[in-house]
Amino acid sequence: MRHSPTGPKVLVALGVALLLAGSWWGLTKAPGEVYMGEVQRIMYVHVPTAWNAMLAMTFAFAAAVMFLFTNEWKWDARMEAAIEVGVLLAFLLCCQGAIWAKPTWGVWWDWDPRLTTTAVLLFAFAGILALRRFVDDPVKRGTWSAVATVIAYADVPIVYYSVRWWNSLHQMQSSPATVSSAFHLPLRLNAFGVLFLMTGFIMLRARIASLRLAEEIAPPPADALGELA
Amino acid sequence: MTGGYITGGWGFVWAAYGWTAVGLAVRSSETREEDMKRSRLFLILALGAAAIGFAILAGSGISRNLVYYWTPSDLRNAGDKAYGATIRLGGQVAPGSVRMLNGVSALDFDVTDKKSIVHVKSTGAPPQMFREGIGVVVEGTMTRAGYFQSDRLMVSHNNEYRAPKDGQQVNAKELIRTTKGLE
Numbered sequence: 001m002r003h004s005p006t007g008p009k010v011l012v013a014l015g016v017a018l019l020l021a022g023s024w025w026g027l028t029k030a031p032g033e034v035y036m037g038e039v040q041r042i043m044y045v046h047v048p049t050a051w052n053a054m055l056a057m058t059f060a061f062a063a064a065v066m067f068l069f070t071n072e073w074k075w076d077a078r079m080e081a082a083i084e085v086g087v088l089l090a091f092l093l094c095c096q097g098a099i100w101a102k103p104t105w106g107v108w109w110d111w112d113p114r115l116t117t118t119a120v121l122l123f124a125f126a127g128i129l130a131l132r133r134f135v136d137d138p139v140k141r142g143t144w145s146a147v148a149t150v151i152a153y154a155d156v157p158i159v160y161y162s163v164r165w166w167n168s169l170h171q172m173q174s175s176p177a178t179v180s181s182a183f184h185l186p187l188r189l190n191a192f193g194v195l196f197l198m199t200g201f202i203m204l205r206a207r208i209a210s211l212r213l214a215e216e217i218a219p220p221p222a223d224a225l226g227e228l229a
Numbered sequence: 230m231t232g233g234y235i236t237g238g239w240g241f242v243w244a245a246y247g248w249t250a251v252g253l254a255v256r257s258s259e260t261r262e263e264d265m266k267r268s269r270l271f272l273i274l275a276l277g278a279a280a281i282g283f284a285i286l287a288g289s290g291i292s293r294n295l296v297y298y299w300t301p302s303d304l305r306n307a308g309d310k311a312y313g314a315t316i317r318l319g320g321q322v323a324p325g326s327v328r329m330l331n332g333v334s335a336l337d338f339d340v341t342d343k344k345s346i347v348h349v350k351s352t353g354a355p356p357q358m359f360r361e362g363i364g365v366v367v368e369g370t371m372t373r374a375g376y377f378q379s380d381r382l383m384v385s386h387n388n389e390y391r392a393p394k395d396g397q398q399v400n401a402k403e404l405i406r407t408t409k410g411l412e
Contacts, residue, residue, distance in 0.1 A: 030392075036263055036386075068269060103356065148275075154282050167319060174390065178390070181392075
């Protein structure tokens, strides 16, 4: 009986606790924005989701490079985990963005550079997950999806620079100087909350992927071979 | 505009990325194991493709060639091309220019980029954030009559988020009044 490690569980618990604290502070203690009012509070989940989605994709990229460089299966499992959590965060990011956009911009969605490149990112990485489902051979699956991950990752800096290269509907990156200090604490609490939650999820998901891989790669049991002979 | 941003300092970062790929290629050619060599070759090809793709995007002046909206100056400079086509116009709502017609169903205002001004007629209720001095992106067509007919009005705010000052209350009434000058 394999028992699961406590590390990721602690991270998930810590992440949930920080998210609860940050969201409580953001919803009750922090004031609403002077022009946007209450709707600005969605910032406390939208911005941490955006940062951590990019971080998850970056870890997937690093894992893909490590897999192709070392051919160690643990990197394939970590890549799969990071892409899956990254896609989940990118999907949530688009939903939260739409909810924020409707009352402030007046539309749920528009094909502005930031939104379009983010959608490309979401679909590219979701496509890699689909690719993995279609390939039965673990070696081919690992290699192809790692190559696709490295190429798809080129979109991450484009997402980041999209608001600088092009004129866009989405505003440029904020900095602590452009955000009132009253909003900093809930933003930071939730940023670390999502970070810990994401890290815990990636660790747990990578473990599942590893166990599946071990089953796939393991040679058939000796008695099965005996029957064939 | 910001094209030099990438071709300048960031060019070094991407050059480093490319040279790392070359370095890995040299290293991997020294390993004996066949499939290891092949997967590293894949890595190099993938890194190369990603770097080249990004470099083309960053260096090709795509920020000038691919535009999300035209500024009032762009619109003026486009001449006849501006008429009839569906375009997006972006800029600031000129202070003192907002007029509401037919109750709340139509809106008149000027969009400016501090160099040129385009008069906009818009249908439909504006988003809550709409006010004088704020950024907007309007979708529609330039008419021969000299104004821009918009059927989609989007508010574009900047990256500043401010808490109300002491004693200042955020409430719905206050927010509605931020479109002052409409009456």
